[in-house]
Amino acid sequence: MLSPYGMDIIESCLTCKMRTDRIFCDLPTSALQSFEGIKYATAYPKGAVLFVEGQAPRGIFVLCKGRVKLSICATDGKTLILKIAEPGEVLGLSATVSGKAYELTAETIDPCQVNFVKREDFLRFLKDHADACFKVAEQLSEKYNNACHEVRSLGLSHSAAEKLARLLLEWSSKNGEAAKQEPRLKLALTHEEIAQMIGTSRETVTRLFADLKKRQIVQAKGSTLVIRNKNALRVIASSN
Amino acid sequence: MLSPYGMDIIESCLTCKMRTDRIFCDLPTSALQSFEGIKYATAYPKGAVLFVEGQAPRGIFVLCKGRVKLSICATDGKTLILKIAEPGEVLGLSATVSGKAYELTAETIDPCQVNFVKREDFLRFLKDHADACFKVAEQLSEKYNNACHEVRSLGLSHSAAEKLARLLLEWSSKNGEAAKQEPRLKLALTHEEIAQMIGTSRETVTRLFADLKKRQIVQAKGSTLVIRNKNALRVIASSN
DNA sequence: ACTGATCTGTGACGCGGGTCACATGCACGC
DNA sequence: GCGTGCATGTGACCCGCGTCACAGATCAGT
Numbered sequence: 001m002l003s004p005y006g007m008d009i010i011e012s013c014l015t016c017k018m019r020t021d022r023i024f025c026d027l028p029t030s031a032l033q034s035f036e037g038i039k040y041a042t043a044y045p046k047g048a049v050l051f052v053e054g055q056a057p058r059g060i061f062v063l064c065k066g067r068v069k070l071s072i073c074a075t076d077g078k079t080l081i082l083k084i085a086e087p088g089e090v091l092g093l094s095a096t097v098s099g100k101a102y103e104l105t106a107e108t109i110d111p112c113q114v115n116f117v118k119r120e121d122f123l124r125f126l127k128d129h130a131d132a133c134f135k136v137a138e139q140l141s142e143k144y145n146n147a148c149h150e151v152r153s154l155g156l157s158h159s160a161a162e163k164l165a166r167l168l169l170e171w172s173s174k175n176g177e178a179a180k181q182e183p184r185l186k187l188a189l190t191h192e193e194i195a196q197m198i199g200t201s202r203e204t205v206t207r208l209f210a211d212l213k214k215r216q217i218v219q220a221k222g223s224t225l226v227i228r229n230k231n232a233l234r235v236i237a238s239s240n
Numbered sequence: 241m242l243s244p245y246g247m248d249i250i251e252s253c254l255t256c257k258m259r260t261d262r263i264f265c266d267l268p269t270s271a272l273q274s275f276e277g278i279k280y281a282t283a284y285p286k287g288a289v290l291f292v293e294g295q296a297p298r299g300i301f302v303l304c305k306g307r308v309k310l311s312i313c314a315t316d317g318k319t320l321i322l323k324i325a326e327p328g329e330v331l332g333l334s335a336t337v338s339g340k341a342y343e344l345t346a347e348t349i350d351p352c353q354v355n356f357v358k359r360e361d362f363l364r365f366l367k368d369h370a371d372a373c374f375k376v377a378e379q380l381s382e383k384y385n386n387a388c389h390e391v392r393s394l395g396l397s398h399s400a401a402e403k404l405a406r407l408l409l410e411w412s413s414k415n416g417e418a419a420k421q422e423p424r425l426k427l428a429l430t431h432e433e434i435a436q437m438i439g440t441s442r443e444t445v446t447r448l449f450a451d452l453k454k455r456q457i458v459q460a461k462g463s464t465l466v467i468r469n470k471n472a473l474r475v476i477a478s479s480n
Numbered sequence: 481a482c483t484g485a486t487c488t489g490t491g492a493c494g495c496g497g498g499t500c501a502c503a504t505g506c507a508c509g510c
Numbered sequence: 511g512c513g514t515g516c517a518t519g520t521g522a523c524c525c526g527c528g529t530c531a532c533a534g535a536t537c538a539g540t
Contacts, residue, residue, distance in 0.1 A: 072388065072391065072392050072395075072396065073396070074392075074396040074397075075478070078396055080391070080392070080395040080396055082388075082391065093381075094380070094381035094384040094385060095381075097377050097378060097381045098378060098381035098382060098385065100381075100385060103384070103385055103388040103389075104388065126374060126377075127370070127374070130367070130370035130373055133370055133373040133374055133377060134366060134367070134373055136377045137337050137366075137373060137376045137377045137380060138337060138338060140334070140377060140380035140381060140384060141333075141334035141335075141337045141338035141340075141380060142338060143384050144334040144343075144380060144383050144384045144387060145334060145338065145340060145343055147384060147387035147388060147390075147391060148312065148322075148343040148344065148387060149343075150387075150391050150395075151312065151320070151322065151387060151390050151391055151394065152312050152314075152320070154391065154394040154395050154439075155312075155320040155390075155394045155439045156312065156313070156314040156318055156320055156439075157314075158498095158526095159526070159527090160526080160527070190486090190487065190488090191487075191488065191489095192486095192487080199394075199395045199396075200527075200528085201527070201528055201529075202487090202488090203488095203489085203490085203527085203528080203529080203530095204526090204527060204528075206487095206488060206489055206490085207489085207490080207527090209488095209489095210489070210490085238315070398496095398528095399496070399497090400496085400497070430516090430517065430518090431517075431518065432517080440497075440498085441497075441498055441499075442517090442518090443497085443498080443499080443500095443518095443519085443520085444496090444497060444498075446517095446518060446519060446520080447497090447519085447520080449518095449519095450519075450520085
């Protein structure tokens, strides 16, 4: 099969190998078959916008491959990145269910494969497949949980340093680096974007990194960051 | 029927007059009948704690009467009030669906009537009643939407004044006061609590109110607040 | 290799608002 | 009445960090 943007396309959900890992995709065969009938498998290049906050909901986007940046932004252009969505996540779900406008903006930061389903088709699908409906509830709970964490982080922390430390710890707990005592992580985002994730300014992020390096808590090796002192980072993170 | 805490108890969901107004409660009779079988109608005095953040989910609490304060708090005691839940809302829903710990704390601020349903019972109920399951998805979408607004307010605003103005406008848009050009609202919360709603300190709230009064934008009449200049308030709210 | 463009690093400055420390007001019970 | 407790007001202080203004660094395109 031809693969735009240099990707291998996952052709059918029925034969997708990752199915069982993913909350939403792991449906009984009958449901999956009817899902096959209404989905549009699409591919996007890096930097594509799936939907914009405030738009009326067109439908859901099941992310199969690549990462998507979810953000909200103020009228003055100030932006807050809520999270980077990973494969398996369903985007635009709550807006599609409730019929209200998308509450955030979704923009690809890798080439992505996405299954799109139109709103009416999806709602009909949910009526017919109770188990899918429950999966949706699970996904939404997950999203809500995430949002609560975001609120906690933004609302209850005392300093930018605290939030940065928490972000780094969170990142380092992925990819099985959690256990290691000196976890490494790829810095895929610019200081600007990191600033937008923790609600601060770019300069502050630069200064905070400089400080962490000076104190030997982290160390940069090209674009990977080594956490030399996880405990120190934890102390900073929870001076809350 | 005896009514603890000076309330009239709504005995059965089937005969409840408010049913149709409420997202979750408006279920087909068959579903409602089986809901009757698993629910525990309970009453709480003012100040009762329904659940605490971090607890394993015991089940859901359908709020029938009274208001409930939903908050998260940091280890140092600093508290953020997310919202004041009104009758019709289902509390503890996302935790009960996902099985993760309650993400916030629910405390009554009026005498309340609540229908409690145990987690296992509720999950079984959802498996059997697809329409209820969809209602749950709707409720969760609603909650998610709310949380997104909270994030936006906390993360994208420049000053405490802005957030207070937004809160006042939001409050004034309830109870049909929206249309009036000088809407009034009951100040049911202390400055301390208002501070916790917008993530600032009590003193700042006091100072902001003093300023708004001096500028003739609002006016206090006992415990009711009159908004004299809605436009000025809007300007403050969206200097964002 | 030259040239923008985009990212990173750093100093100076100033404002917002958190914190502390009080004074005052207002309701409650006894 | 009087004291106790909680809500509200207000001044003084000061520190975190946003903003502005640059200087280097890194990267991409031709």
